[in-house]
Amino acid sequence: MSLSxxxxxxxxxxxxxxxxxxxxxxxxxxxxRSNAHLLNEYPSADWFKKFRKAILKWYESNxxxxxxxxxxxxxxVWLSEIMLQQTQVATVVDxxxxxxxxxxxxxxxxxxxxxxxxxxxxxxxxxxxxxxLHAAAQKVRDDxxxxxxxxxxxxxxxxGVGRYSAGAILSIAGDQKLPILEGNTYRLHARLLALHDxxxxxxxxxxxxxxxxxxxxTKKCGAFNQSLMELGSEICKPKKPLCQCxxxxxxCAANQLDMADKLPIKSKRRKFVRxxxxxxxxxxxxxxxxxxxxxxxxxxxxxxxARFNVSEVAETAEKSPxxxxxxxxxxxxxxxxxxxxxxxxxxxxxxxxxxxxxxxCYWIKAKFPDAGKQGFKQVTRNELSELPLNxxxxxxxxxxxxxx
DNA sequence: AAATCGGGGGA
DNA sequence: TCCCCAGATTT
Numbered sequence: 001m002s003l004s005x006x007x008x009x010x011x012x013x014x015x016x017x018x019x020x021x022x023x024x025x026x027x028x029x030x031x032x033r034s035n036a037h038l039l040n041e042y043p044s045a046d047w048f049k050k051f052r053k054a055i056l057k058w059y060e061s062n063x064x065x066x067x068x069x070x071x072x073x074x075x076x077v078w079l080s081e082i083m084l085q086q087t088q089v090a091t092v093v094d095x096x097x098x099x100x101x102x103x104x105x106x107x108x109x110x111x112x113x114x115x116x117x118x119x120x121x122x123x124x125x126x127x128x129x130x131x132x133l134h135a136a137a138q139k140v141r142d143d144x145x146x147x148x149x150x151x152x153x154x155x156x157x158x159x160g161v162g163r164y165s166a167g168a169i170l171s172i173a174g175d176q177k178l179p180i181l182e183g184n185t186y187r188l189h190a191r192l193l194a195l196h197d198x199x200x201x202x203x204x205x206x207x208x209x210x211x212x213x214x215x216x217x218t219k220k221c222g223a224f225n226q227s228l229m230e231l232g233s234e235i236c237k238p239k240k241p242l243c244q245c246x247x248x249x250x251x252c253a254a255n256q257l258d259m260a261d262k263l264p265i266k267s268k269r270r271k272f273v274r275x276x277x278x279x280x281x282x283x284x285x286x287x288x289x290x291x292x293x294x295x296x297x298x299x300x301x302x303x304x305x306a307r308f309n310v311s312e313v314a315e316t317a318e319k320s321p322x323x324x325x326x327x328x329x330x331x332x333x334x335x336x337x338x339x340x341x342x343x344x345x346x347x348x349x350x351x352x353x354x355x356x357x358x359x360x361c362y363w364i365k366a367k368f369p370d371a372g373k374q375g376f377k378q379v380t381r382n383e384l385s386e387l388p389l390n391x392x393x394x395x396x397x398x399x400x401x402x403x404x
Numbered sequence: 405a406a407a408t409c410g411g412g413g414g415a
Numbered sequence: 416t417c418c419c420c421a422g423a424t425t426t
Contacts, residue, residue: 085420086409086411086422087410088421089420091411091412123411124410126410126411126423128423160424161423162423163422163423165422183420183422185421202405226421229421270406270407298409350411351412352410353411
């Protein structure tokens with residue numbers, strides 16, 4: 001099977017997914033030897049042998065008990081890996097249990113409505129993951145006979161699955177010898193190797209994928225890959241790593257150089273953009289205005305109340321005072337006549353990736369126009385509780401329900 | 405190579 | 416406040 005599209009920049013392009021470097025241990029592969037990213041020598045074969053033994057032994061008695069570890073079938077491992085993308089373990093656990101309870105099998109997930117899937121995802125963020133998960137389940141149902149595939153290329157072809165997730169799923173669920181590289185292991189490896197560069201940079205990334213592959217034992221690759229992440233999460237932490245408790249302290253170049261807390265080199269962070277939004281909870285005789293957010297918008301697929309960017313509105317009408325501008329915009333945009341001034345309910349400060357948002361939430365009473373403008377429709381508060389909402393909308397709603 | 409996509413937890 | 420989290424996808 002050939003890929004019709006590239007999944008990500010690090011994805012191997014050849015049919016054989018992972019480039020084999022014969023006996024690369026001891027002497028670094030050319031790709032590594034040719035750069036000066038390491039403060040130390042590339043590890044020897046003996047180093048790799050001792051590392052594998054020590055970390056696997058540590059993992060046997062130190063692994064956390066997690067729901068997806070009880071029964072590591074491909075479906076559960078896959079689901080856990082998608083939920084864990086850029087999301088902490090503690091956050092995922094309850095979502096995972098609820099999700100498995102609601103959709104016990106891939107087929108049941110595939111046959112579900114996307115709205116139901118999104119509802120189960122509500123609050124977890126990165127909602128594209130949920131839509132991709134649902135689409136992938138349908139692909140498994142339709143293209144793979146309902147059986148989660150067990151070859152790297154097929155797994156990689158599923159939407160939402162990149163090189164990390166494909167390797168993680170197949171190693172954890174099937175003990176396949178495939179490397180992983182993610183947040184924990186970028187940091188762990190940067191320290192083990194004393195990587196004198198940002199591990200997320202282009203050159204470092206390829207070096208670290210090679211290292212991740214060289215690390216793999218011949219068997220127990222699932223436990224081994226998990227042990228790397230577990231160690232990174234619990235011992236080799238971003239701040240104040242617990243080096244005195246580390247089972248592979250003797251393997252750590254950063255520790256030997258007394259630089260563990262100085263590495264990895266952190267990349268420059270893009271600064272936040274401030275943003276001022278206004279939300280309108282529009283109600284009339286028990287009916288509330290909502291719309292489903294479109295593809296390409298934030299929270300695509302989720303439902304939301306009327307929401308505007310105050311700065312953009314201000315640009316189009318500079319002369320009037322802020323409240324009046326917003327009100328005029330509201331009337332023009334939604335085709336409604338306000339019976340009263342919007343009443344401020346609450347202000348929510350939140351963040352969406354690199355945006356810091358102040359959200360002023362207003363309540364207004366207005367009659368729904370005959371033809372719903374801008375894709376709005378009206379629903380009862382009861383129906384509202386069933387729709388997948390973004391966190392701020394849900395927060396506002398629960399505040400309103402509480403005060404009435 | 406860089407931007408985009410949420411939300412929460414912890415210091 | 417800031418940093419980080421078992422990343423993938425698009426531009």
